[in-house]
Amino acid sequence: MVTHLEDSGRAVGLRGQLGQLCYSSGLLHSLQRVRSWWRRDLRVLAYHRVLPLPDPASYEFDLGLISTPPEQFREQMLLLKQRFHPMRLSDVAAAIDEGRELPADAVVVTFDDGYDDNYHVVFPILRELGVPATFFVSTGHIDSGRPYAYDWLVHMVLLSPATRLSLPELGLDVALPADRNGRRAIAVDVLYRMKELGALDQAAMIERLEHEWDMPSDVAPPDCRPMTWDQLREMHAAGLEIGSHGVHHWMLSKLPQAELEAEIRQSKEALERELGVAPLLMSYPVGSGRAFDQRVIDVTRDAGYALACSYISGTNPQPASNRYALYRLAVERNMGKGWFDAMLTMPNLMSYPTPEHLNGQGESPACSH
Numbered sequence: 001m002v003t004h005l006e007d008s009g010r011a012v013g014l015r016g017q018l019g020q021l022c023y024s025s026g027l028l029h030s031l032q033r034v035r036s037w038w039r040r041d042l043r044v045l046a047y048h049r050v051l052p053l054p055d056p057a058s059y060e061f062d063l064g065l066i067s068t069p070p071e072q073f074r075e076q077m078l079l080l081k082q083r084f085h086p087m088r089l090s091d092v093a094a095a096i097d098e099g100r101e102l103p104a105d106a107v108v109v110t111f112d113d114g115y116d117d118n119y120h121v122v123f124p125i126l127r128e129l130g131v132p133a134t135f136f137v138s139t140g141h142i143d144s145g146r147p148y149a150y151d152w153l154v155h156m157v158l159l160s161p162a163t164r165l166s167l168p169e170l171g172l173d174v175a176l177p178a179d180r181n182g183r184r185a186i187a188v189d190v191l192y193r194m195k196e197l198g199a200l201d202q203a204a205m206i207e208r209l210e211h212e213w214d215m216p217s218d219v220a221p222p223d224c225r226p227m228t229w230d231q232l233r234e235m236h237a238a239g240l241e242i243g244s245h246g247v248h249h250w251m252l253s254k255l256p257q258a259e260l261e262a263e264i265r266q267s268k269e270a271l272e273r274e275l276g277v278a279p280l281l282m283s284y285p286v287g288s289g290r291a292f293d294q295r296v297i298d299v300t301r302d303a304g305y306a307l308a309c310s311y312i313s314g315t316n317p318q319p320a321s322n323r324y325a326l327y328r329l330a331v332e333r334n335m336g337k338g339w340f341d342a343m344l345t346m347p348n349l350m351s352y353p354t355p356e357h358l359n360g361q362g363e364s365p366a367c368s369h
């Protein structure tokens with residue numbers, strides 16, 4: 001329905017085929033060894049949710065947040081253990097502080113938002129395989145148990161009894177079709193476009209729809225539930241790392257200064273209060289080039305964080321130089337085994353295509369969270 005989605009769809013198909021081809025050739029392991037002789041860059045994988053892939057026609061939430069199904073996630077972690085060097089993100093920060101070089105093929109696993117499948121599905125797999133990971137959580141949602149606003153917006157558009165969607169903030173007034181796939185396409189477009197608005201205006205728009213449609217987000221259905229502090233404490237005690245993803249999951253660059261500082265400070269205080277240690281790690285909500293800027297970086301650094309992740313696609317040849325805006329490699333649900341392996345082996349060629357690759361603007365529709 002819009003150009004960025006069509007372009008992205010074509011590029012996804014091509015890369016998927018190319019990745020599978022490289023994988024089938026059996027050459028990836030050799031290629032990786034050659035590459036690691038001349039290129040030492042930190043790879044940071046970015047996940048959201050790990051769930052069995054649902055039927056899009058009946059699933060009531062944002063499909064774009066499902067990074068991979070559980071059995072595939074386990075395979076991915078096994079690959080990391082066998083051929084790469086999985087690291088804790090705080091150990092990366094320590095190496096940077098001490099001027100130490102990272103090991104060849106260093107890779108970090110991260111999760112954004114804090115959905116409860118991270119506890120029920122991801123945690124047992126990581127514990128079994130001994131792979132470290134960092135979970136960036138929006139502390140206000142852990143406190144309240146309420147669903148994440150962007151996901152709730154998708155839910156409302158999919159299920160509303162209304163026949164029109166009117167969002168004057170976006171100059172949008174469209175009929176809502178009866179079929180769920182048609183509505184899903186509209187929701188994805190709204191998510192993409194609304195990120196031009198100020199963060200508080202985005203929140204107000206979603207809240208207005210909740211009232212208009214009488215669909216308040218004061219319940220968290222089983223498919224859209226944040227983790228609890230008890231679950232996070234258990235994961236933290238088992239050696240996993242918990243970092244900040246803000247309080248409300250607002251786009252930090254789109255906040256006035258006082259609210260920006262409050263998001264960064266209060267999320268840090270909540271993590272310290274609940275886990276007993278001050279967090280060192282941050283991931284900017286949404287994370288694209290329009291979700292953080294130098295002002296956000298300055299506040300993050302001054303608040304005492306040691307590292308921060310963006311959602312811009314790429315690897316980090318000199319992580320000391322971009323320690324407050326680390327590039328990441330998004331893992332997406334349509335990425336088969338071959339593509340995942342090829343992406344880790346040749347990240348610059350095979351990472352998930354975003355509009356920043358395609359036309360130099362915006363972030364991927366698939367990584368808009």
Ligand SMILES: [Zn+2]
Binds near residue numbers: 112113245249285286
């Ligand atoms: Zn997020």
